[in-house]
Ligand SMILES: Nc1ncnc2c1ncn2[C@@H]1O[C@H](COP(=O)(O)OP(=O)(O)OP(=O)(O)O)[C@@H](O)[C@H]1O
């Protein structure tokens with residue numbers, strides 16, 4: 258028995274080895290470098306100046322957080338009803354909707370963003386259509402709305418899918434029990450379905466909020482350069498070695514912000530029903 | 536005096552995927568009655584209950600509540616609460632909130648909710664469990680929370696779908712008494728579903744025997760036991776010797792090659808029938824006085840009586856007697872005319888054999904133990 262156990266644990270460790278190497282090379286090491294650059298200056302001396310200088314970027318942080326928040330809230334408002342509808346509708350409708358939702362995920366984010374640009378551009382499909390129908394053009398690209406729209410368009414599936422998964426697994430007996438105890442369908446939704454799908458909601462929020470707050474591509478393309486978000490700022494800093502240190506400091510702060518928000522989210526989901534949230 | 540009819544099922548039929556599950560069910564349920572649906576697994580008991588609760592709509596037929604047709608009334612507007620077959624307690628709420636659920640929907644004051652939930656917890660013997668999460672309860676405790684959650688709403692009718700199936704024997708007996716007392720005290724109409732014939736006989740005012748989506752017999756426990764209407768009923772309720780026979784004329788039945796006097800009449804001449812004789816109605820007598828003669832195959836001591844299997848012309852009878860008989864002995868059998876129950880042949884007749892394969896047959900026809908999947912460990916500590 259004993260040798261059996263040892264043999265198994267050895268095997269398990271061997272199986273985990275590639276992942277360990279991978280993690281060290283591509284996760285732990287970069288993180289270490291981010292930390293290192295964030296707290297050193299060009300000569301390699303330890304300093305807090307990089308972090309202190311971040312006060313200049315507080316507006317960018319604020320803007321990024323509010324864009325990501327708005328996008329997340331709208332995703333939730335669209336995503337929850339959609340997921341709910343999908344979980345209750347017939348098999349074929351459900352499959353079609355699921356496919357429509359997954360299809361864009363198979364295409365690169367860059368290409369998706371580009372296609373959205375082509376749609377919304379001043380000379381794009383939407384405006385051509387408006388003009389040919391006799392309406393004037395509307396300027397969308399370059400507005401804050403376009404950036405948020407881009408985020409919603411790109412990340413909506415990450416909101417819908419976890420909620421949908423939780424809702425399909427929800428035992429219909431709970432719904433029957435609630436109806437039996439006097440709930441009309443609205444009360445069933447509020448008292449049973451929504452509370453029981455909270456883990457999916459939390460995970461959806463996390464999966465939309467985190468990429469939204471760190472994206473740089475969407476704001477550059479759809480914001481027409483008018484909106485500097487954290488992601489854009491970090492990208493710019495890392496394009497020149499002299500500003501690596503500021504870039505690393507911003508990255509570090511953002512990571513900490515994300516970790517804090519994920520931790521807060523995890524608090525909301527019940528300890529017993531979690532499991533979705535990373 | 537008989538109470539007024541509270542719920543009436545009229546010609547209810549229901550099928551799933553082309554398979555008939557309920558076939559023309561007619562049933563009157565009276566106010567304050569304790570009525571039990573009894574039958575083997577899959578015979579449509581739960582489906583009947585779900586139609587009364589409003590969770591299924593019948594394909595045809597009507598459901599009446601106090602004279603009003605309620606086919607289309609949604610569950611939340613029916614004055615009925617259910618104890619579900621597998622509890623369905625809300626996993627996001629603790630014991631207190633589970634029980635308080637219906638009261639909160641009714642928007643009662645916090646104080647009243649508190650008092651009524653407390654009362655219920657006392658009633659089901661779960662004092663101090665308020666804050667416990669339902670997933671940390673044993674099967675039996677969960678079942679009692681489910682009972683409390685339904686009962687606290689003071690419904691006109693309580694539907695109970697095998698509520699005691701997960702409890703161990705002792706607790707089951709206690710809860711049977713408890714439920715019966717609750718029913719008497721609250722005057723709530725109980726519609727109770729069980730596989731367990733003993734449970735049905737001890738608790739109910741009225742027993743409804745079901746098989747294959749049809750009602751076989753409705754009656755008081757005593758009537759059902761003493762006057763089963765067909766071989767199925769007789770076999771499902773208690774023990775019975777069921778023998779192929781022929782009704783020669785009124786009051787004369789022939790079986791096992793002999794003609795017997797009986798009290799039954801109204802059959803056609805020479806009509807094939809099922810003869811049902813309860814094991815305790817058969818007397819063991821010396822061979823020379825026996826109406827039939829057989830050889831003892833097996834004797835089992837059962838505490839109060841012996842259970843004797845006797846081979847009469849290759850048909851195995853079960854006899855319950857307080858006098859010891861030796862295995863291998865040849866004995867006489869004596870049957871009083873009023874112990875012979877003559878029944879029309881039904882489609883179940885061919886399914887029912889003699890006592891040669893006693894245990895297997897019992898399992899096939901009643902499945903009593905099959906659903907006790909959850910081990911009933913009880914934790915009283917705390
Ligand atoms: N929603 C459903 N879809 C398809 N078939 C169903 C459905 N509900 C019940 N049935 C079938 O109807 C039959 C009767 O089921 P029902 O649950 O009423 O039996 P039951 O008498 O309660 O049995 P048990 O004692 O095992 O609980 C079974 O064959 C079952 O498979």
Ligand SMILES: [Mg+2]
Nearest residue numbers: 580581620696
């Ligand atoms: Mg059932």
